[in-house]
Amino acid sequence: MTAIPERPTPERRRGPVVAALMLGMALAALDGTILSTAVPQIVGDLGGFSVFSWLFSGYLLAATVTLPVYGKLSDTFGRKPVLIAGIILFLIGSVLCATAWNMGSLIAFRVVQGLGGGAIQGTVQTIAADLYPLKERPKIQAKLSTVWATSSIAGPAIGGLLAGYADWRWIFLINLPVGALALYLTVRHLHEPGRTRAREKGDTARTKPGPRPATGAPSPPRPRVDWAGALAVFATGTLLVTALVQGGVAWPWLSAPSLALLAGTALLAVVTFLVERRAAEPIIPGWVWRRRPIAAVNLALGALGLLMIAPTVFLPTYAQSVLGLGPIAAGFVLSAMTLTWPISAALSDRVYNRVGFRRTAITGMSFALLVLLAFPLLPFPGQAWQPALLMLLLGGALGLFQLPLIIAVQGTVGWSERGTATASILFCRQLGQSVGAALFGALANGILTNRLADAPGDGLPRDLDSVAHALDDPAALTARAADFLRRAVDSAVDAVFLGAAGAAALCLLVLLFVAPRRFPVHQDPVPDPAPDTRPNKASDTATDAS
DSSP, X not given: OOOOOOOOOOHHHHHHHHHHHHHHHHHHHHHHHHHHTTHHHHHHHHOOGGXXXXXXXXXXXXXXXXXXXXXXXXXXHOHHHHHHHHHHHHHHHHHHHHXXXXXXXXXXXXXXXXXXXXXXXXXHHHHHHHHSXXXXXXXHHHHHHHHHXXXXXXXHHHHHHHHHHSOTTHHHXXXXXXHXXXXXXXXXXXXXXXXXXXHHHHHHHHHTTSOOOOTTOOOOOOOOOOHXXXXXXXXXXXXXXXXXXXXXXXXXXXXXXXXXXXXXXXXXXXXXXXXXXXOSSOSSOTXXXXXXXXXXXXXXHHHHHHHHHIIIIIHHHHHHHTSOOOHHHHHHHHHHHHHHHHHHHXXXXXXXXXXXXXXXXXXXXXXXXXHHHHGGGSOSSOOTXXXXXXXXXXXXXXXXXXXXXXXXXXXXXXXXXXXXXHHHHHHHHHHHHHHHHHHHHHHHHHHHHHHHTTOSSSOOOOSHHHHHHHHTOGGGSOHHHHHHHHHHHHHHHHHHHHHHHXXXXXXXXXXXXXXXXXXXXXXXXXXXXXXXXXXXXXXXOOOTTO
C-alpha cells in the first residue's frame, strides 16, 4: 500500500479544534477539584456521610473501565462521534447531579458523568496526536497540561465560592456552558479528512498492481464492534477497581467482600481473555502487549500512577496535620507541582529530539526518584516552603518523563490503532492510581497503628483519617498527645513517599530493561481504517526523536 503523507492542518484551522479539546479537557479536569471543597455542604444537604467518598470513586471507576472501550470505538468509527457522545453524556450526568435528591442518586449520576469523562479523556489525547505531526505534538500536549494545572488551582476556589455563596448544585450546572461551547466547536470544526483520504486513496493503492474490481463487486463489511468483549472488560475493571478503592476502607482487606471481589476479578479476567482471543476486532487487542514499546510504556505509566498517590493524596494530609496549614494553603503546596509540570512538558521536545524518548524519560524519572527520597529527610515539623520546593522539582521531573513516552507510543502506530494505544496507557496509569491508593493507604494505616500502640493515654484515634480529624480540633488534645499524633502522621507519610520512590525505581527498571533503545516511528500516519484490513504495524525505521 502506498503511504499517504501526513498533511499538517493549518494553524488557523486547528485553532477552534484545539479550543474544543481544551474545553473538553477542562470539563474532566475541573470535575474532581471543584467538587472536593463542596463536600461538607453536599453532605449537610443530602446526608450520606458514610458513603460520600463514592462521589469520587464512582466517577473514577466509570471513567477508568471505559477507556479501552472508547479507544477501540474511536479507531473503528472515528474520534468525532466518540468525543461528541462523551461530552453529551457528561452534560447529561451534570444536569442529573444538579437535580439529585439524596446521596445515592448523586453517586449514581456521578457514574453517568464518569462514563462521559472516560470518552473525553482518551479521545482528546488521541485527537491531539492526530492534529499535529510528531515533532509538533509537545505544543498541544503542553496546552492540555496547562488545563490540568489551571484546574488544580482554580477548581477548589471556584467550588468553595459556589458552595459558600450560591448553592453546591451550581458546581454541576456551570459545566453546561463550557460543555455546550466545546460541543459546538467539535461539531462545527472537527473534521477527519484523513479517514476519507485513506479510504479513497488507500483502496486505489492496494488494487493498483491488479485489475480493476468488476462492477457490482461486494463492498467491504461494515465495522464490527466486540460488544461481548466490551462487556467483559467493563465487568472485570469494575470489580477490580471497586476492590482496590473500597478494600481497607469500607471493609477489611481479608474480609469476605474483598476476597469475593478479587476472586470475581480473577474469574472475569480469564473470561475476558477467552472472549478477546476469539473476537475478530477485540476491544483490547493482543498487540497492545506484544509490541515491546507499548507494553513498556504501559508498565511505566502504571508505575507513574502508583507513585502519584504519595503527593496527591497524602501531601495535603501532611501539610494540614504536620505543618498546621489550612485546607487552602495545603492545596497550594500541592499545586506547586502543577506549575512546573506543563513547563517541563512543553520543553521536553528539546531534550528528546537530541537524546531520544527513552533517555529523556529515564532522566525525568531519575530526578523524580531523588525528590521522593528527599521527602523523608525534611525536618520535623518544618516549613511550608520545603515540601512546596520538592513539589516544584517533582513536577518538572515528571513532565520530562510522561510526555515523551505518550508521544513515543502515539508515534509507533497509525491512525487506526492510535485510539486503542492511547487508551491503553491512560488505563494503565489510572489503574496504577487505584492500586497505589489501596497499597499506600494500607501502608500508612499500618505505620500509624504501630506508632499509636505506644500512644500516651487512651482514646486516641487509630487510623489516618481519624488522626487528621482529631488534629483539626487541637483543643480536644493535650499538647503531648497532639505532638505525638503529628509525629505519627509524619512517619506514615514518610513511609508512603519511600514506597513511591520504590515505584519510581521499578519504573526505571522497566525503562532500562523492557523499553527499546529506539522507538520505531510509523511512516503511514493516516492508514486505511477499513475493518477488513489487518492492523498496520509500526515501521522499523526511527527518527532522531526515537
